[in-house]
Amino acid sequence: MAENKGIMVYGELVEGKLTSITTELLGCGRRLADELKEELMCILVGDSLGDAPNKAVAYGADKVYTAEDALLKDYQTDSYVAVMEKAAKDLAPRIILFGQTSTGRDLAPRLAFRLGVPVSMDCLELSIDPATKFLQQTRPVFGGNARATFTSEVFPQMATVRQKAMSPLAPDESRKGEITPIKVELDPAKIRTKVLETVKEEVVGVKLEDAQAIVTGGRGIGGPEGFKQLEELAKILKGAVGASRPPCDNKWVPDSMQIGLTGKIVTPELYIAVGLSGASQHLAGCSGAKNIIAINKDPEANIYKEARFGVVGDWKQILPAFTEKVKELLAG
């Protein structure tokens, strides 16, 4: 039986380009491959991959495998798991890495159960045990209150990785790599789902994931109107507005503004948390921020354990003056 060798990265594209998480996975995969002295493969699945395979090489892949077929236009569990199952068996990687994305969260567990192996989801750290060469996978658990390190002793070892947890390499267009198409043999009758519609929410201004300044409101904002003040501040800071889960669950703001364990992961320079207690599930989404500023009525609120600066008090009395002063300081 073929020995399992090499790291495989499942890459994703958006608008024809490799996503940031894909470049991060390649950076991480490169490090692991170098440590194991094995190859880094990237697999791209879709209907029109364009120049992405070359870019995957530039970002560190030694080999890129492409599965291109009209039936693969939209991600669907049945078709993508079938393609990945065959790739995993034919190419026999030691490790397969996915992003913790909408696709990764669906594909990785189903594929793991198909292959009979465990998978660790939303990993923050990956390392090789030098003695056994097994992959050690560290991920947040208990809503982010703790971390757990797992390993497995069957191949392939699978993990999904949190966005922005790893760093990409600087792309090197002169890197050489092999690009190989994979034969796709799918039976349409075996695809039991159909994508009827994709509805994208309009993002006005800076996207949360890209914003360097974020103003986030929690339950303490009390309703949708309060968020207008946060928008004003965010605009001055050239940033975006986010929310913890309660404002979204209460329908004060759209679900897409949710930052947290099951929402968006953000790593801005500046994160201003207003009327937000700092529950672990929320912190899981923003703990990568460089500077967290907290404004909350409760001096015991958990957010103060993560914040660098804070003011204790009613945000309705603090935010207007804060916004004014920030405006003044930035203008001067």
Added chain:
Amino acid sequence: MPLNMIVCCKQVLDPEAPPASFKIDPAANKVIPPPGVPPVVSPFDEQAVEAALRLKDQQGGKITVLSMGNNLLRDVVKKPLSMGADELILLEDPAFEGGDSWSIANALAAAIKKIGEFDLIFCGRQAADWDAGQVGSGIAEILGIPSVTVAKKVEVADGKAKVERVISDGYQVIETTLPAMITVSNELGEARYATLKGIMAAAKKQPTVWKPADIGLDASQIGEAGRRAKLLKLFQPVKEGKCEIIEADTPAEAAAKLATRLREAKVI
């Protein structure tokens, strides 16, 4: 068309317990349950019950709730019955404890096979303790049925389910054949409260209790013994740094002082 639905509900430590009360026993790699904080049904699982109840409201049918573990508190695991679910089956035995996604899905799938016919299985998108987010997909794979994850809306018509699936920046509408497994997310909306009538009806219902042998599995295939992922370490990362609290005589002054301090620190 009345629907036969199964919902998997996990009893977990309350995720709303204050973070300061969260403690680990490092020698045992286990969480020490905070005193005085009762366990709850994992919140996304409650939303899974809600998704099933909405379909039952629209089309009629039956909801069977399945919970697994040891020393399950009847008050906790009966909550879905109080919300309107019809039947409760418990997989209750020490051998069911300590599982990973693999052994958990294996046991739940075996129980579902024993239950027999169903149109839909609902699970929460991830459990509030281990947050793995795999068991639903695992059950579907073992049973050989389609899966749709992270649903915010579920409708059934003409023998198919139409699911609004949350993706980043929006959602997709996915149609699936039945039977199918669907995981549910908070975007579905708040789970309904138990009604007094529901609580009284639930109090009269006795759950069915199954042991490993009842679902055709032995101890090596379930719980801790059946794990495929090995837990090496459970720990709390050390928090460094201290928060600098800006104070002043009035909130407005403190606000201005904060802005100035941030400028000074080159944060803005």
